[in-house]
Amino acid sequence: MQNIIDELSWRGLIQNKVPGVEEQLKKRTTIYIGFDPTSNSLHLGSLLPIIMLIHFQKMGHQSLALIGEATGMIGDPSYKYDRRIFLNQKTLQKNTKSIKNQLSKLLNFHSEKVELLNNFNWMKNISFLKFIRDIGKHFSINYLISKDSVKKRVKNKNDGISFTEFSYSLIQGYDFLYLNQKKNCFIQIGGSDQWGNITAGIELIRKKTGKKAYGITFPLVTKPNGKKFGKSEKGENIWLDKNRTSPYKFYQFWINVSDMDIEKFIKIYTFLPKEKINTLILKHRNNPKKRLLQKKLACEMTKWVHGNEAYEKAINISNILFEKKYTNTFLQSLDEKTIFSIYKNIPHMLFPKKEFEKGIYLLDFLKKSSFFSSKSQANRALNANSIFINKISIKENILLNKENVIGKKYILLQFGKKEFFLIKLK
Known part of the structure; x- marks a missing residue:
């Protein structure tokens, strides 16, 4: 043995x-x-x-x-x-x-x-x-x-x-x-x-x-607050059930592992041989901005838990949301199937279509959408130029209407670089 x-x-x-x-x-x-x-x-x-x-x-x-x-x-x-x-x-x-x-x-x-x-x-x-x-x-x-x-x-x-x-x-x-x-x-x-x-x-x-x-x-794996991941622990968890944590969010968890933890995680969470892991670590250290280890770990884990197709979808959604080349014009060209795939995989909600079509101010919309917990929080984000709608930076409390819709019934909200929320009008 x-x-x-x-x-x-x-x-x-x-x-x-x-x-x-x-x-x-x-x-x-x-x-x-x-x-x-x-x-x-x-x-x-x-x-x-x-x-x-x-x-x-x-x-x-x-x-x-x-x-x-x-x-x-x-x-x-x-x-x-x-x-x-x-x-x-x-x-x-x-x-x-x-x-x-x-x-x-x-x-x-x-x-x-x-x-x-x-x-x-x-x-x-x-x-x-x-x-x-x-x-x-x-x-x-x-x-x-x-x-x-x-x-x-x-x-x-x-x-x-x-x-x-x-x-x-x-x-x-x-x-x-x-x-x-x-x-x-x-x-x-x-x-x-x-x-x-x-x-x-x-x-x-x-x-x-x-x-x-x-x-x-x-060793126990802990959250950033030091508490362990557990079925009965309070706060956000990363579940293996795709209906509780989407494959996209699961993929993003691994992509966002810090450089401080990634060398430890690639060893404990994958079955890659020692020689392969050591080679990857050296390449990552030479150019950490490429996030080579995070991408490899996200690939291995997402494919194992959710399958190849879910991994490919997570990659596609990530590219659409994060890559600068995918502009508002690109979003407008997306088919219903692709937008709905994004909708299922990121935080989302239904919103009354009639209320939107007659016009609604951005801050009121952000509060009602639950993207922010309060109107004052949304206002601070707006003043900090951190709000995007369909990848367009919004700098004032504009009146939203049907011209701000993509795919005939969706609005993509973004706060900062990483937080996304998709509204579906119904």
Whole structure:
């Protein structure tokens, strides 16, 4: 077996590991990663565990992708500062189906090296008394409360931590024990926030069976505000579902990765070989303005998640919106199919056609369109010469009418260099 630890370490995909895991990985080993269905879509952060599974497959190991419908009922308290809102079973089942479909597109479940499982299938028949007697007895309160995920919540005087969330580590630990006994699984992998849950499972396996089990964590990818990408995190997220994050917006996320992060991202998010990545990095450093690494990463990721056709559309839309050669005259020549493709992929809304045809002043239009949160904000942008309509710079509060329409029913709004909004008259 090739040394997968060296490969993952070079890529920056290992945060912590249990001693001895390298020796275990010298032979074919079964590993697992869990995905809780607390939303109907996976997100940017979910790509790392999927990428980890694929790396292990490529090295000849057996991978288990576990959808945690049972653990999703509880909610992982790790790195959460407030109590979770519990989802009902119908919602969890719907989310489970959606996530299963997404995983099926990204992982090859027809391969003998990967299997999809659902922990509700073995948790649903276990009684509460049996669980706390057979599993709970192996964990002291002192041990559980020492976990960072629990410790931080206990210190939260306003809310604390519920017994339900407190029990999460036990249930995830039982998953590891079950997979160890039924699937001969010896390694659990997760984000760095899962270290406490993983080690709880390792401890349970040791106490119940006397066997040695292992864990590996990878670094969390965070937003610019320092918070992790997560299904239940507040604020904007980058979803894998095209209906929640359009392929164009997904593509643009990678294009806009900073030079400070791009060398790290090209290693952790792609499967390009080391030699290829090092060559690309050197070329990028010689001329960073060309954004060679960002373009390569955007290409690899968009094609993988959304397919070649979506990638080509994202390129086309990006060119139309950002390239200076695509002027107002060019916009006027676009066919309905192309404009509608842009409409679906960038922020948009319907606007009453009759209200527009009789004439509406720009600031009133911007406020009603929701492109700006207030008329005063729109006015400041106008005074800063940052407003464009159909790629034409607007410097005063003009009266808009049908002459400002492209494709008979669209108006393209732009704020600054990167923010676009498409109005469709109806």
